[in-house]
Amino acid sequence: MKFGIVVFPGSNCDQDMVDGITYFVKQECVKIWHKSTDLQGCDVIILPGGFSYGDYLRSGAIARFSPVMKEVIAFANKGGIVIGICNGFQIATEAGLLPGALLRNTHQKFMCKNVYITPTHTQSIFTRQMHKGYTYKIPIAHAEGRYYADEDTLKSLQDNGQILFQYCDEEGKITNEANPNGSLLNIAGICNKEGNVLGMMPHPERALDLDNINTQGEWVFLSLLNQTYFLR
Amino acid sequence: MTQTHALLPTAKKLGLTEEEYFKIVDFLGREPNFTELSVYSVMWSEHCSYKNSIVWLKTLPKEGKYVLAKAGEENAGLMDIGDGLAVAFKIESHNHPSALEPYQGAATGVGGIHRDIFTMGARPIAALNSLRFGSISHKRTKHLVRGVVKGIGDYGNAFGVPTVGGETFFDDCYNINPLVNAMSVGIVKQGKTVSAIAKGAGNLVFIVGSATGKDGIHGATFASEDITEKSTEKLPAVQVGDPFTEKLLLEATLEAIESGIIVGMQDMGAAGITCSTSEMSAKGNSGMEIHLDKVPTRQANMQPFEILLSESQERMLIVIEKGKEEVLKAIFEKWDLPCVQIGTVTDTGYLEYYMHGELVAKVPAKSLVLGGGAPVYHRTYKEPQYLQETKKYNPDAIPVPQSTEEYIKIITFLLSHPNIASKHWIYEQYDSMVGTANMSVNQPSDAAIIKVKGTKKALALTVDCNSRYVHANPEIGCAIAVLEAARNITCSGGIPLGVTNCLNFGNPYNEEVYWQFVHSIKGMKSACEALGIPVTGGNVSFYNQSVMDNVTVPVFPTPTIGMVGLLENLREDRMFMGFQKEVDFIYLLGDVNEDMACSEYVYSYHNVKYSPAPYFNIENEIKLHKNLYELIQMRLIDSAHDVSNGGLITTLFESAFVHGIGFSVEVPANIRPDAFLFGEGQGRVVVTVPEFNKEKFEKYCTVPFIRIGITTGRNIVEVKNYIPYMSFDIFREAYFSFNMD
Numbered sequence: 001m002k003f004g005i006v007v008f009p010g011s012n013c014d015q016d017m018v019d020g021i022t023y024f025v026k027q028e029c030v031k032i033w034h035k036s037t038d039l040q041g042c043d044v045i046i047l048p049g050g051f052s053y054g055d056y057l058r059s060g061a062i063a064r065f066s067p068v069m070k071e072v073i074a075f076a077n078k079g080g081i082v083i084g085i086c087n088g089f090q091i092a093t094e095a096g097l098l099p100g101a102l103l104r105n106t107h108q109k110f111m112c113k114n115v116y117i118t119p120t121h122t123q124s125i126f127t128r129q130m131h132k133g134y135t136y137k138i139p140i141a142h143a144e145g146r147y148y149a150d151e152d153t154l155k156s157l158q159d160n161g162q163i164l165f166q167y168c169d170e171e172g173k174i175t176n177e178a179n180p181n182g183s184l185l186n187i188a189g190i191c192n193k194e195g196n197v198l199g200m201m202p203h204p205e206r207a208l209d210l211d212n213i214n215t216q217g218e219w220v221f222l223s224l225l226n227q228t229y230f231l232r
Numbered sequence: 233m234t235q236t237h238a239l240l241p242t243a244k245k246l247g248l249t250e251e252e253y254f255k256i257v258d259f260l261g262r263e264p265n266f267t268e269l270s271v272y273s274v275m276w277s278e279h280c281s282y283k284n285s286i287v288w289l290k291t292l293p294k295e296g297k298y299v300l301a302k303a304g305e306e307n308a309g310l311m312d313i314g315d316g317l318a319v320a321f322k323i324e325s326h327n328h329p330s331a332l333e334p335y336q337g338a339a340t341g342v343g344g345i346h347r348d349i350f351t352m353g354a355r356p357i358a359a360l361n362s363l364r365f366g367s368i369s370h371k372r373t374k375h376l377v378r379g380v381v382k383g384i385g386d387y388g389n390a391f392g393v394p395t396v397g398g399e400t401f402f403d404d405c406y407n408i409n410p411l412v413n414a415m416s417v418g419i420v421k422q423g424k425t426v427s428a429i430a431k432g433a434g435n436l437v438f439i440v441g442s443a444t445g446k447d448g449i450h451g452a453t454f455a456s457e458d459i460t461e462k463s464t465e466k467l468p469a470v471q472v473g474d475p476f477t478e479k480l481l482l483e484a485t486l487e488a489i490e491s492g493i494i495v496g497m498q499d500m501g502a503a504g505i506t507c508s509t510s511e512m513s514a515k516g517n518s519g520m521e522i523h524l525d526k527v528p529t530r531q532a533n534m535q536p537f538e539i540l541l542s543e544s545q546e547r548m549l550i551v552i553e554k555g556k557e558e559v560l561k562a563i564f565e566k567w568d569l570p571c572v573q574i575g576t577v578t579d580t581g582y583l584e585y586y587m588h589g590e591l592v593a594k595v596p597a598k599s600l601v602l603g604g605g606a607p608v609y610h611r612t613y614k615e616p617q618y619l620q621e622t623k624k625y626n627p628d629a630i631p632v633p634q635s636t637e638e639y640i641k642i643i644t645f646l647l648s649h650p651n652i653a654s655k656h657w658i659y660e661q662y663d664s665m666v667g668t669a670n671m672s673v674n675q676p677s678d679a680a681i682i683k684v685k686g687t688k689k690a691l692a693l694t695v696d697c698n699s700r701y702v703h704a705n706p707e708i709g710c711a712i713a714v715l716e717a718a719r720n721i722t723c724s725g726g727i728p729l730g731v732t733n734c735l736n737f738g739n740p741y742n743e744e745v746y747w748q749f750v751h752s753i754k755g756m757k758s759a760c761e762a763l764g765i766p767v768t769g770g771n772v773s774f775y776n777q778s779v780m781d782n783v784t785v786p787v788f789p790t791p792t793i794g795m796v797g798l799l800e801n802l803r804e805d806r807m808f809m810g811f812q813k814e815v816d817f818i819y820l821l822g823d824v825n826e827d828m829a830c831s832e833y834v835y836s837y838h839n840v841k842y843s844p845a846p847y848f849n850i851e852n853e854i855k856l857h858k859n860l861y862e863l864i865q866m867r868l869i870d871s872a873h874d875v876s877n878g879g880l881i882t883t884l885f886e887s888a889f890v891h892g893i894g895f896s897v898e899v900p901a902n903i904r905p906d907a908f909l910f911g912e913g914q915g916r917v918v919v920t921v922p923e924f925n926k927e928k929f930e931k932y933c934t935v936p937f938i939r940i941g942i943t944t945g946r947n948i949v950e951v952k953n954y955i956p957y958m959s960f961d962i963f964r965e966a967y968f969s970f971n972m973d
Contacts, residue, residue, distance in 0.1 A: 009568065010476050012392025016668040019685065035566075049666075051390040054476025109973075110385050112663045113656075114673070139673070141389070141663045206665045211683060211802060213674040 001225060003029040004042030006072065006088075008063045013049035013085065013205065020205035024230060025221045034066040044081045044224070045072055047088030049141070049203060059102065059144045060090030069095055081125070081224070082197045086142055089189075089199035098192055098199045099157065100149030105142070106182030112141035114214070115180050117165040117188045117202055118172050124164055124191055126198045129223040135172045136216040138202035140180055145201040147183040147190070157190060165189035165200055242266065246273035252607055259599040267585070267593040270537040272600065274503035275510060278774055281606035284740040285772045288753045296766035298729055300422070304603070307348040307428055307498065309768020310420075311729050313798055315687045318422050320354035323362075323415035323695065323734040323794040325773035329470040330412040334379025338412050339387035339473035340545050345416040346391060347499035350482050351548060353426045353489045354418030357669055358682045359388050361398040361414045362695045362734070362792045366407030368650050373402070374972055376410050381973065383473075384414070385661040390475035391482070395662035396670050396680035397693055402650045403700070405787045408778035413734040415794040417693055419684060426489050428508075429496035430551045430577045431516035437575040438557075439505070440564055441481045441547040445530035447471045449541045477546040477569070484567040485548060491563065493556040495577075500547040506540045506600075508549040509583055513597035514604050519582040522575035524592070536585060536592040551577060616744035621842035622704050625829060630838050633906055639954045643881055644966045645837055646910065652832060652878040653970035654889075661973075675808050676890060677724035678874055679795075683802060690806065692726035692797035698877060699788035704830045705845035706748045706789050710755035712845065712914055713793045715853050716876060718763055721797030722857045723872040723917060725807040725864050728763055731756075732794040733770035738777040738786025745777075748789035756791060762850050763857075770794070805864070810890025811920055812870040816943045818895060820880065821935055822856050822916035823849060826907045832878050833910035847913035856915055856935045868921060868929045875916040881909045881951075883918050885963055894948035894960055897941030905954055 003021045007014045014031060021029040030040055039045060052063035063069070069091075076082045076097055084092035092098045105111060116135040119127040130136065149157065157163050165188040169178040179186045181201070189200030200220075207217030210232060218230060243253040246269060256264050256272050264272065278284055294302045300318050301310035308322035326341025342359060349356045361384055366373045388395050393416070430437070447470070488494055496516065498508040505527070513520050524539045534542075552560050557573060564571035578584070583600075585593040599605030633639050646652055664670055669683040671690060679692035696717040702709030718728045733756065738745035760767055777786040799805040827847040834840045863869055875883045884895050899905045920943055921929045930937075944950070949960040 009480055010390070012390075012479065012666055016666065019668060050392060051476060051479075054390060054474070056476070109382075110389055110661050110663070112389075112665060113660050139665050141665060203665070206668055209668060209671075209683075212668075212671050 001027050001043045002041060003027055003044045003046060004032045004039055005029065005046050005048055006032045006034060006068055008034045008052035008066060010052045010054050011048050011050035013203065017046055017048045017205045020208045024208040024218065026230060032068060034068045037067050037071050039071050039075055044083065045075060047084040047091050049086030049088060052087055052091060060087060060094040063091045064095040073097060076197050079194065079196050084199040085203055085205065086201055089201055090144065092197065092199045097197050098190060099153050100147055102144050103146040103148050104144050105146055110143040111180055112139065114139050115202060116168050116170055116178065118168045120163045120166060121161055123161060124195055126191065126220055126223050127164055128226060129228060130219045133172055135168055135170060136219055137207065137214055138204055138217050139206045140202050142201055145181040145183065147187040149184065154184060160193050162190050162193060163187055164191055164198065243269055246270060247277060248273050252276060255607065259596060259605055265593065267537045267540065268595055270541055271506050271593060271595060274506055274541055275600040276606050279502050280507055281602050282772055283607045284609050284611055284774065285749070286602060286608055287610055288750055291753060292757050292767040293760050294766050296730060299766055299768065303767055303769040307351050309730055309732055310352065310425065311768065311796070312422070313684065313689060315689065316422050317684065318420050319417060319691060319796055320349050320352050320420055321415065321417040321732055321794065321796050322348050322769055323413055323732045323792060324348070324771040325734050325736055326412045326414065327409065327736060327773050327776055330380055331409050333470045334376045335383040336470055336472050338380040338383030340471045341412050341414045342384050342387040343473045343475065343478050343545050344501045345414045346393060346478065347501065349416045349418035350485055351428065351497050351499040352420065353424050353486065354420035355486060356393045356416045356418040357667055358396045358417045358680065358693055359393050359415065360396060360693055360695045360794065362697065363398065363400045364406045364411035364699065364790060365402050366410065367404045368402055368972055370407045372407070378973055380410065380412055381658050381661055387473050387475045389663040391479050392666050394664050394666050394670050395659065396664055396672065396682060397695060399695055400655055400658060401699065403788060405785060409776045409787055411736045411776065411787065411790055413792045415695055415732065417691065417796060424489065426494050426497050428498035428512050429516040430512035430518045430520060432495060433577055433579040434554050435495055435577040436552050436554055436557055436573050437520055437522065437577060438550045438552065438560060438571055439527055439547060439574050440550055440571045441569055442474065442477050442544055443528040443530045443570060444539055444542045444547065445544045446534065446538055446542060447544055449538055449543065471543045471545050473545050480567045480569050481546050481548065484564050484569055487563045488550070488560055491559055493552045493559050495551040495553060497548055497550045500549060502543060504540065504542045504544065505549065510597045510600040512549065512551065513583060514601045517581065519578040519580040519584065519597055520575050521578055521584045521586070523586045525588050526572055526574045528570050528572055536587045540585065611740055611746045612743055613747035613750050614743045615747055618842065622844050625840065625843035627828060630834060630840065632904055636954065636956060642833065642837060642910065643963060646832060646878050646882060647885060647963055648966040648970050649832060649836060650970055652882055654968045656968065657971035657973050671802065676810065677807060678720035678809050679724040679726065679797060681724055681799065681806055688801045690799040690802040692721045692724045692799060694720040695792055695794045696720065697790055697792040699790040700835060701830055701845045702752060702791060703788040704843060706751035707755035708845040708848050710752040710791045711759035711850060712848055713791060714756055714759035714763070715850065715914065717793045717795035718857060719874045719917065721795060722860050723807060723809065723874050725805040726797030726799045728765050728795055728797045730765050730796055731760060731767045733767055734792040735770065735772045736776050736787065736790040736792065737774050740774045742786065745786050752789055752791045759850065762854055807864045807872045809873040809887055810871060811887045811893040811895070811943045814893060814943050814945055816870050816920035816922055817926055817939055818897060818941045818943060819919050819921060819937050820916060820940050821860065821919060821933065821937045823847065823852055823913065823936060824903065824938065825913045826903050827913040828907040828911035831910055831912040833906065849915060853915035856917065859933065859935045860917055863929065863932060866932060868925045868932065869919045870922055871920045873918050875918065877912065879910040879912050885967060887918065888960060889964055889967060892946050894944040894946065895941055896944045896950035898952045899954065900938060
């Protein structure tokens with residue numbers, strides 16, 4: 001698979017994603033400048049984390065107007081795989097690729113730490129190699145990660161199996177204490193109705209390196225490639 | 233020249249002395265005008281000229297086999313780490329701005345130090361900070377803590393460089409004047425570095441990055457005087473940070489360097505355009521002709537001196553080869569950043585500043601800078617009175633705790649003390665993982681371990697200074713700070729490479745303060761020489777003292793040590809601080825003395841404010857470091873964690889909490905138990921050794937050691953005869969519950 005990482009001004013997890021895809025996921029990976037309209041024949045487009053346009057106005061609000069986004073939206077509408085991580089998730093909701101919004105954390109602070117998430121089901125291309133009931137330790141780093149949507153949207157997310165990841169404790173219990181930002185239903189990640197666009201606040205690319213003693217982020221990529229392991 | 237000559241009183245208002253004023257007249261051969269006077273006042277301020285410290289700074293060791301750029305040569309120190317790479321690193325203070333406007337003060341401190349690194353062509357990969365605040369009960373402390381932490385977080389998080397380490401310390405002496413020291417570490421290919429130099433007459437001078445506003449004017453001068461209650465009137469002297477622009481500036485700058493057209497570059501920090509034009513020119517034996525009206529400004533009608541002195545952030549001065557301007561402009565256009573030619577390099581040695589075609593100032597570049605015409609002062613000093621108090625310390629007057637309840641009370645007190653308790657409430661607000669090179673997230677070590685991507689290597693980074701020890705004895709206390717930093721690197725499996733220092737002191741004209749400064753430098757010198765490592769640069773911050781109700785209270789002398797170490801092979805060399813498994817033997821390495829002087833236990837629990845520095849034997853400590861490094865290399869130990877603030881019991885609990893593995897230890901019979909458990913005698917490390925390595929370990933351990941116990945099952949603690957076999961949950965709670973945000 002060929003991965004394309006979109007670089008907005010203020011993106012700062014773009015290189016981390018390139019490193020992760022190249023060295024650990026071991027797939028071809030290119031950067032796509034936000035002023036470009038050429039997706040370079042990529043199979044997967046990733047909107048990386050960071051502070052696109054300084055997060056001024058509102059997280060992701062300006063980035064969605066970048067020239068590249070028109071192509072990304074068209075690509076997604078044709079069934080292309082698009083993944084938004086953290087700020088990329090915020091951009092994806094602003095661009096209408098995903099429903100809902102990411103609001104300021106209830107505790108009002110930026111927070112960076114390991115959290116546990118659990119897949120709601122394993123039918124998605126993003127979770128198919130994961131196990132229901134298992135927990136995955138993946139770090140978060142955001143000030144605006146509180147997932148919010150109105151009741152109807154939430155219900156349709158549930159009905160369509162669009163909620164992919166929920167924050168949980170180490171044992172897999174979905175509790176208030178394990179919710180790091182006040183997200184509704186402990187939502188950490190969702191997909192669109194068609195299942196080809198993923199948005200998640202935790203950073204799987206930060207949990208790939210064996211030297212960092214945590215490689216549980218790889219399960220997202222293993223699912224995507226439908227592999228059971230990566231050679232290291 | 234149409235301006236009227238500014239006179240002596242104006243010079244004094246700008247912080248210059250009479251002697252300095254006439255020195256300026258000598259250099260110019262005439263009286264300066266106001267603009268020129270302003271230029272001298274900032275360049276000759278303590279902050280830019282080091283006039284009161286340089287004599288002593290020069291005594292510090294500069295040489296070392298890994299040194300590529302020595303102290304004073306470049307914006308930051310540069311050291312060889314092999315594989316054709318170099319590490320650039322520096323620490324700097326932003327104390328005075330943070331005292332007034334903690335959020336912007338701290339944020340711009342972070343921005344400024346990162347610019348020092350990437351102006352050399354290095355990409356910053358890690359940030360650290362060292363913070364000092366007043367008593368947690370003081371009314372301003374919470375406000376300052378919140379602002380500073382948020383400022384560091386907001387800037388660093390958006391800029392995209394992880395904050396990987398630091399220290400936070402509270403004491404009454406910092407009540408009005410907190411210390412905010414920020415360190416940046418970057419990596420650059422050798423041969424791809426850029427110097428802060430202007431040369432080649434006819435080459436072009438560009439200003440890039442943010443527009444210039446009225447913020448921070450006379451910031452450098454402001455940083456060179458005492459903080460008083462009236463200081464809030466100087467708010468315009470504090471700058472405003474924009475991490476988004478800094479991120480763009482970083483990428484554009486590195487791209488410009490890669491293009492090969494850069495002759496020289498310097499970031500704009502203190503004293504803005506004045507400082508960068510004069511230092512770059514002086515270094516290249518050149519001059520510059522600068523047209524201030526071409527500088528993009530945020531406000532209309534800015535005066536020449538305002539443009540010259542503005543400390544607006546996120547700007548760089550770049551000199552490029554003539555004819556290459558289109559290359560530079562294209563790069564900055566890509567990143568949507570202003571990029572404007574404001575002048576040319578000349579061979580006159582003069583800085584000539586024009587406004588709308590009119591010459592508004594003309595000064596010899598070299599007359600402004602350190603090593604050129606900037607004044608150098610030898611200050612007098614005398615031993616501070618208060619040191620007599622430390623001599624009255626009598627440990628026998630401190631009662632030995634009598635019951636288990638009392639031991640539990642003391643341990644709980646120490647673990648929950650703001651200086652010792654977990655700082656997770658601070659560091660979780662920092663992105664510590666962006667860059668995916670911080671290897672200490674899941675398995676911490678005494679220093680932060682940062683992978684050098686593309687190699688097998690890693691850096692070990694730490695900042696240390698227990699200013700309570702420095703106050704008790706500046707020479708020993710500062711040497712301890714250096715050795716503690718080295719100990720942290722050794723405990724992580726690394727080899728210390730070099731030191732950057734941030735010297736935070738009171739008013740240098742106060743002879744007792746200057747005595748502290750001089751003796752701290754002496755201690756730093758001897759410690760670095762003993763370790764065989766250089767000081768590659770840093771910064772001096774004087775005037776850290778508060779004038780409250782007409783009583784001057786200097787802060788504790790605080791020579792913060794930033795140290796960079798190297799792990800040649802990350803996977804094989806690194807060592808962890810947490811206990812790794814149950815039923816490992818626990819050993820205490822190093823000299824065990826019945827010493828509790830200057831400990832948090834004595835100072836805070838028993839409220840004995842004056843006592844000598846703790847036990848310290850530099851030769852023995854170096855032997856310990858060498859031996860520990862060998863033991864780690866031989867793979868005989870599972871974990872290593874040094875004994876520092878809070879004593880042995882704190883070390884044990886910190887190692888226990890990492891993976892929830894407890895310990896059972898014994899206090900030797902011939903020593904005061906409280907001194908053994910809570911004393912802070914230096915040169916000690918706790919290591920754990922698997923049973924099967926015991927004999928080999930004891931054979932190859934060449935420094936004094938005692939086996940004090942074993943690691944136990946989950947969450948269990950026991951100190952025989954003092955703490956019964958019990959769950960350590962109450963101690964865990966104590967350690968993690970402190971939070972003042």
